[in-house]
Structure formats: structure tokens, C-alpha cells
Amino acid sequence: MPDWLIERGIGETRAVLVEGGRIVEARIMREGVTPAGTILEARLKSVGRNAVAVADGQEYLLPKGAPGTTQGAALRIEVTREDLGGLENWKRPLARASSDPSRAAPALVGTAVDSGKHLDDSGWLDILDEARSGIIAFPGGELRVSLTPAMTLIDVDGQLPPAELAIAGARAAAEAIRRHGVGGSIGVDLPTVDGKAFRQAAAEAVDAVLPKPFERTSVNGFGFLQVVRPRAHASLFELAADRPSFEARALLRAASREVGAIRVAAHPAVIAELNRKPDWLDQLSRRTGGLVTLRSDPTLAMSGGHAERA
Known part of the structure; x- marks a missing residue:
């Protein structure tokens, strides 16, 4: 039976399904995005055809409403479509009312691998290029x-x-x-x-x-x-449309293989994204075992970032 390979990175978790030595399915699960299948404690903000519930500060649209629940009341909801981000960051995630207990989303079953060659050997970098272009x-x-x-x-x-x-x-x-x-x-x-x-x-x-x-x-x-x-999450094409964030996470994956103090050089939009995520840089510093600094270079393509010896 095909086995998912799961690589936990900085800002995202990557998962691929490999058959015959090549990737046939790929997922990127973004840090901070509540996965589809999660059941949350929420509060009903509005009722009717455009019912909205709020959980952990995030608004969820309930296309089927919440029959029997009054505005302002507590309820549980199951996330049916994640926050898409990218070109459709205006779209709220979707959910439905649920009577089941709160729980995390079912996890992908697979083999955890270190950040490195496992995904690359199956064509991960080619898939990123497809998503970009x-x-x-x-x-x-x-x-x-x-x-x-x-x-x-x-x-x-x-x-x-x-x-x-x-x-x-x-x-x-x-x-x-x-x-x-x-x-x-x-x-x-x-x-x-x-x-x-x-x-x-x-x-x-x-x-x-x-x-x-x-x-x-x-x-x-x-x-x-x-x-x-079914559309439970954003496609890789949709994630790549948010180029600064997409490229920042891809760059962190490459840079995390370095050892010691490094300087990360990238397009200004990517550097700005990294500056907005100091915890990502802290994680990178712990992985490399040295100080991480940034260098903005407008001559670099958005996907042309790299790590340099500091």
C-alpha cells in the first residue's frame, strides 16, 4: 500500500504520497491554519442563510446554518474547508454545526522523514516549480x-x-x-x-x-x-499564488540544512515575510545551531533566495 511521507518543517508540514518512485499526491499544511475535520467550540455570531460562527478568533461561514441555535449561543462546529489564503484570502473558511465532541482533525497516516532528500528524491522540487509557473x-x-x-x-x-x-x-x-x-x-x-x-x-x-x-x-x-x-484545502497552485509566503517557507526548508551561523538572502518581499515571522527565524536558528541574519536583494527572483555563510 502506498505510504505518505511526512516532513515537518518551519511554518508548514509537507506530505507526499509516492507510487513507483514518484509523487502522485502532495499536501502542504500551513502552520496556524485549522485543518478540515477539526471540531471546535464556537459561538454563533449571526443566523440565517449567511450564518457565521466564531472560534479562536476566526470566523467560519456555515452554509447550512445552525438550526435550533440562537445568535450568541455556544455550539460546536466541524471545519469543512480550511482558510484558503493566497488569491482568495477574502473567503472565510467553511464549517457545519456538529454534535460530536471537540477533536483535532484526523491525521495523515504515514512515515515521518527528516527534512532532506526523501521528498526531493521523489520530485518535490519539480512540483514546487509546477505550482509556481x-x-x-x-x-x-x-x-x-x-x-x-x-x-x-x-x-x-x-x-x-x-x-x-x-x-x-x-x-x-x-x-x-x-x-x-x-x-x-x-x-x-x-x-x-x-x-x-x-x-x-x-x-x-x-x-x-x-x-x-x-x-x-x-x-x-x-x-x-x-x-x-471536494475542496477541503487550498491546492499547491493556490498556495503558490501567495508568493512571498510560499517562497519564504520553501527557503526556510533549504536553509535548515545548513550548519552554523548563516545569512539568508532573498527578494525584498520574501525578506519582509520572514521579518513578520520572528518565530520562524528562531526555529531556523535552532535547527542550524547558529545565528541567522537576513539580506534583502532586489536582484534575486522571488524563488531565488539562498543561505550564505555569515
């Missing part, structure tokens, strides 16, 4: 992933004949959806192909890759396929 190559073609307020869009392009490209692109899109944890509404724009059989084969390629639960449409005559999956 939204560009994913596959034999004979390329995916371009774009975030919109309504859905995640995946455009398929390439050099294969249209029917072959539609099938290969649908498979690659489904693999990317799974690998990056994309949920909610997803649109896949495939090449337009003649013949129902080819369109059906493309749709079946998605079915063969994506684990349940999900729903999808057929591929229409214009090559468009829509997939809807």
Missing part, C-alpha cells in the same frame, strides 16, 4: 494551469494529433489535479476532436486517474470537460 509538461504536450475566482482552468496544448493529444492531455490534467490537490470546480480545455468515441476516451482517461469522489461532465464538442471535487 502553472506549466506542466507531458510527453507530446503541455498543461497551463490558471486560477480564477470561479474555477481552476487547465489548458492542454501540444504537438500530437488532436485525438491523441486530447486523451493524453486529459490523463495529464487528471494527474496534475491529483498531484497538486486541486478541488472545487475545474475546467479542462482539450483540443477539439471529431467523433464521440475520442471524446469518451478522453473522459475515461480522467476516470482512470482521479480517485473518487468527484463528478465530471462529458467532453463537449468544443473539447471542454468540467470536473468537480
